[in-house]
Amino acid sequence: MSCDSANDRAAPRFRLSSLSANGPFKKPAVLLAAAALLASPVVCAQEKTEKVLLAKAAAEAEQQLKQTFTNLQFDDFEPAPVKGAIYQASAGGRIVYYAPESEHLLFASIFDKNGVNLTALAQEAGISNRLKSIDSSQALEIGPKDAPTVIEFTDPDCPYCRALNRYWAAKAAEGKPVRRLIFFVSGIHPEAAAKSEHILCSVDKAVAFKAIYSGAAPTALRTCAEGRGKVEAHAKVVSAAGVSGTPTLIAGGKLISGFQQAEIEAFLSSAKTNRVSR
Numbered sequence: 001m002s003c004d005s006a007n008d009r010a011a012p013r014f015r016l017s018s019l020s021a022n023g024p025f026k027k028p029a030v031l032l033a034a035a036a037l038l039a040s041p042v043v044c045a046q047e048k049t050e051k052v053l054l055a056k057a058a059a060e061a062e063q064q065l066k067q068t069f070t071n072l073q074f075d076d077f078e079p080a081p082v083k084g085a086i087y088q089a090s091a092g093g094r095i096v097y098y099a100p101e102s103e104h105l106l107f108a109s110i111f112d113k114n115g116v117n118l119t120a121l122a123q124e125a126g127i128s129n130r131l132k133s134i135d136s137s138q139a140l141e142i143g144p145k146d147a148p149t150v151i152e153f154t155d156p157d158c159p160y161c162r163a164l165n166r167y168w169a170a171k172a173a174e175g176k177p178v179r180r181l182i183f184f185v186s187g188i189h190p191e192a193a194a195k196s197e198h199i200l201c202s203v204d205k206a207v208a209f210k211a212i213y214s215g216a217a218p219t220a221l222r223t224c225a226e227g228r229g230k231v232e233a234h235a236k237v238v239s240a241a242g243v244s245g246t247p248t249l250i251a252g253g254k255l256i257s258g259f260q261q262a263e264i265e266a267f268l269s270s271a272k273t274n275r276v277s278r
Contacts, residue, residue, distance in 0.1 A: 054079070068113045082106070088122065090242070094257065095123045127255050133240040138233045139181035140199070142206050143172075147179040148271035151250040153238060154182055156196060156212050157189035158246045160259045165213040167261065176268060182209075183234045185246050193231055194221050201227035 062077040084101030097106040109119040134151065154161040168178060184200075186193035195212050198221035202208035211217070249256040251267040 090123075090126050091244075094255070095119045095126070123255060124253055127250060127253060130241045131250065134183075134237055135233075136181050138230065138237060139183055140205055140209070140230075141179065141181055142209060143168075143177050143179040145179060147177045148251075148268065149179045149181060150267075151181045152183070153185050153241070153243045153246055153248040155185045155188050155192050155246040156199070157192050158185075161247045162213050162215070164247050164259045165210075167259070167264070169210075171268070178268070183237050183241075184231060185238050185243060186231055186235060187238075188246065194223075196231050196234070197224070197227040198222045199227075200224075200230045 058077070058079060062074075065077070066074060082099045082102050082104045084099055086097050086099045086106070089096050089098055094107075097108060097110075098104070099106070109117055111117055131151075136151075139151070152164075154164070168180065171177065184192065184196035186196050195217060198218075199205055199208045199212055201222040201224040208222075245257060247259055249264070251264065252270055254263075254267070256263045256267075
């Protein structure tokens with residue numbers, strides 16, 4: 001029996017003889033069945049009421065959405081699968097949202113009615129706190145001191161890190177160099193720590209960095225106490241900064257996870273504008 005058919009029918013009637021102890025059924029079983037049948041119209045009515053209320057709430061929400069964000073065109077509108085309260089968390093420098101009731105993890109940006117990206121603001125605040133834990137004196141510095149500064153977390157065996165290094169070289173050739181404060185992430189690839197130590201033990205660290213990142217690692221890697229100490233110091237910085245992937249950049253107070261060329265280009269354009277306006 002469906003809820004609709006139950007609501008359209010009158011409540012069922014029972015003959016007293018069928019409910020008696022001498023009837024064809026035992027009294028407890030019959031009474032339970034009768035109670036269930038009598039209650040079903042009430043339950044179905046409640047379900048219908050809830051559906052009406054949810055439909056009304058959805059219609060009001062859709063109207064409010066269109067009135068608030070008038071510059072956007074919406075095609076579809078329906079309830080999301082997320083239920084209950086939503087909480088904000090930071091993971092590897094990225095802001096994520098968690099709905100424990102429906103067990104959903106959301107990677108999204110939240111905008112207020114004025115178009116302000118609240119997720120970006122929270123992320124920038126988190127980055128500002130992370131920057132306080134980064135001792136730039138421990139970094140390997142490559143590039144001119146007066147160029148736009150980028151904090152770079154990198155791994156010698158990460159293919160995207162190597163692609164990023166080629167990108168920086170191309171930009172430098174165009175007359176758009178950057179000052180790179182480099183921290184090695186040595187916990188992902190097995191030879192990353194040894195190659196990082198080799199670079200940090202080399203007399204010309206920039207040349208050694210270029211060779212390693214071009215895939216031309218020497219047969220015998222350099223080792224030294226100072227280099228090992230630096231690798232360990234970098235590991236502490238990486239842990240304090242919450243970096244879990246490479247490459248990771250902090251540029252212009254913004255976090256860039258991965259080799260995101262569009263975001264890097266935006267930073268370089270902004271840095272160029274700021275330098276011209278001084």
